[in-house]
Amino acid sequence: MTAGPEEDPAPGAGSRRPWLAGRAITARRMGLGMYADLPGTPQAVRQAREIVIQTLGEDHPSAHDATLIVSELVSNAIAHSRSGQPGGTLTISVEMTPQPDEVRVQVRDAGGPEAPSLTAADPDSEHGLGLAIVTALATEWGTEASHAGRTTWCRLSASRRPAEATAHVLEREAG
16 A cells, blocks of 8 residues: 655645755655665765655654654765765655554665774764664664665664564665
8 A cells, every 4th residue: 555656735835845945855655664865975865854744743642753764874874974075965755653652663775895884982972873763763773875875774663662672774786
């Protein structure tokens, strides 16, 4: 029952969301969620958060956590992959699952020299805590490399707490 990508027009705004007006961003519906191609710039973090809220609504039980996680994943993509280089892009997707309290968030970037990994960051540092936050909030998360780049994803569930979280790192041969 998953439909293909479709334009998701806002009234009077064509295919652009009012909160993305004036930007070359088009959020598209896919099944029970949305996806968007975003520029690899710091502004993409705000745009990604807005897409999460537009998809889930502010009252969804995972809206706050999904918003924080997408901020971390997009920030990491910009800082640590070729998506953050001039002209770089990334793609986010936010999808509700048939289970009413589950959400899947994905960020696909242009790839970089290393796979994302948890690090022992200084708790007073402003850097190095992104995946620790994802691990603390998500039920499950992982990353997959391909010839097109890297996709980092997570699943959130209001009924299954992150204490049971698991991480998956899949390295595939580019080719």
